[in-house]
Amino acid sequence: MSLDRRHLLQFAAASLATLAFGAAAQSYPTKPVTLMVPYPPGGLSDNIARRVNVPLAAAMGQPVIIENLGGASGSIAAQKVLHAPSDGYMVFQGSPNELILAPLAIASIKYKPEDFRQIHRIALAPMAILARAGLPAKNADELAAYAAKAAKDGKPMTYASVGVGSFYHLLGAKMSKDLGVPMTHVPYKGAADAIRDLVGDQVDIFITPYGLAQTEFIKQGKMKAVAVLTPQPQRLLPGVPSTADSKALKNFQYEIGTGYFVKRDTPEPIVQAVHKGLQKVLTDTQLKAGLFAMGQEVSPAQSLADADASYKQEIATFQAIAKSIGLVAQ
Known part of the structure; x- marks a missing residue:
C-alpha cells in the first residue's frame, strides 16, 4: 500500500470517528450517567449527591448512578474521571478541595485545576x-x-x-x-x-x-x-x-461551593445537555428543601460562562490561601 493511500485511509477513518462521536454527542445521553462523589457514603458531599441524582435523572431522561470513591483528598475520584472518556457519562461532583488544592498538596497528583470545566454550581456551604x-x-x-x-x-x-x-x-x-x-x-x-x-x-x-x-x-x-x-x-x-x-x-x-464538573475537552453539545439538566434540577422544590435543611445555600442559576468564570476565580483565591501558609506538595 502506498504511503499516500495509507494516509488517506487513516484520514478517512479519523473523519468517520469524529462524525460518529459528534453524532453521539448530539444524542447524549443514551445510557446511565455516573455521578462521581469523591468521599465515602454518609458525609455532606454524599448527601448532596443523593438529593441531586433523582431530579437530574428525570431532567436528562437516563438514570444517574452515584459512585463514592474516597481517598487522597478526593483526588482518586478526580483522576478516575480524567481517565474516563470525554463523553459526559462520568460527571464529577466536587469543590476546590479536590480540583484546586489536592494538586498543590500531593506530589503524585499530575492533573491541574484547568483540566476540569465547571458546568454549574449547585450550592454554597x-x-x-x-x-x-x-x-x-x-x-x-x-x-x-x-x-x-x-x-x-x-x-x-x-x-x-x-x-x-x-x-x-x-x-x-x-x-x-x-x-x-x-x-x-x-x-x-x-x-x-x-x-x-x-x-x-x-x-x-x-x-x-x-x-x-x-x-x-x-x-x-x-x-x-x-x-x-x-x-x-x-x-x-x-x-x-x-x-x-x-x-x-x-x-x-470562609465558605465553599459544590459544583458539577467534566473534563475540559468534553464536547460542547454534551456540556450544554448537562448544564440544561442541572438548570432544571435547581427548580426542583424537593431539592431546594433538602439542601436548605442541610444548611446549604442553593446556587442561583449560572450560564456556562458564569460557571467557568467563578471556577477560575476560585482557582486564584484558593491558590493564594495555599501560598499564604506555605503549602508544599508531599
Missing part, C-alpha cells in the same frame, strides 16, 4: 468551627486561648480534615498561623469519619460545612459549635457567634 463536647470554649476568642494554653503545655490542639491539602486542612493550618500557635493536623478520608471521631473525643476541632446531622449532634450535647465563619448568623446555628465578632480570628471568614 456556610461553615463552622465544630469541637468535641468537652472542649472548654464557647467562641473564637476562648478557642484561641485554649489553643495557646494547649501548645504551651506541649499538647497542641488537634484539627480534623478530609485529607492533606483539603480546604479544611488549609483552614486549620491558617488558623494555626493566624493565632501564632502550633496545632496538629489529623486527616481523614471523609467528613463522616472526622465527625465520628469528634463525637468520640478523639480530635479537638473540625472546621467544616455542616448540616442537620451535625446540628442534631450539637443538640444532643455530643459536640459543640464554637463559631460560624460568616459575619451574619447562620440559619441552622442562629445562636452561635461569628469569628467576625472575635479579636483573635476577626478576618477568619
Whole structure:
C-alpha cells in the first residue's frame, strides 16, 4: 500500500470517528450517567449527591448512578474521571478541595485545576468551627486561648480534615498561623469519619460545612459549635457567634461551593445537555428543601460562562490561601 493511500485511509477513518462521536454527542445521553462523589457514603458531599441524582435523572431522561470513591483528598475520584472518556457519562461532583488544592498538596497528583470545566454550581456551604463536647470554649476568642494554653503545655490542639491539602486542612493550618500557635493536623478520608471521631473525643476541632446531622449532634450535647465563619448568623446555628465578632480570628471568614464538573475537552453539545439538566434540577422544590435543611445555600442559576468564570476565580483565591501558609506538595 502506498504511503499516500495509507494516509488517506487513516484520514478517512479519523473523519468517520469524529462524525460518529459528534453524532453521539448530539444524542447524549443514551445510557446511565455516573455521578462521581469523591468521599465515602454518609458525609455532606454524599448527601448532596443523593438529593441531586433523582431530579437530574428525570431532567436528562437516563438514570444517574452515584459512585463514592474516597481517598487522597478526593483526588482518586478526580483522576478516575480524567481517565474516563470525554463523553459526559462520568460527571464529577466536587469543590476546590479536590480540583484546586489536592494538586498543590500531593506530589503524585499530575492533573491541574484547568483540566476540569465547571458546568454549574449547585450550592454554597456556610461553615463552622465544630469541637468535641468537652472542649472548654464557647467562641473564637476562648478557642484561641485554649489553643495557646494547649501548645504551651506541649499538647497542641488537634484539627480534623478530609485529607492533606483539603480546604479544611488549609483552614486549620491558617488558623494555626493566624493565632501564632502550633496545632496538629489529623486527616481523614471523609467528613463522616472526622465527625465520628469528634463525637468520640478523639480530635479537638473540625472546621467544616455542616448540616442537620451535625446540628442534631450539637443538640444532643455530643459536640459543640464554637463559631460560624460568616459575619451574619447562620440559619441552622442562629445562636452561635461569628469569628467576625472575635479579636483573635476577626478576618477568619470562609465558605465553599459544590459544583458539577467534566473534563475540559468534553464536547460542547454534551456540556450544554448537562448544564440544561442541572438548570432544571435547581427548580426542583424537593431539592431546594433538602439542601436548605442541610444548611446549604442553593446556587442561583449560572450560564456556562458564569460557571467557568467563578471556577477560575476560585482557582486564584484558593491558590493564594495555599501560598499564604506555605503549602508544599508531599
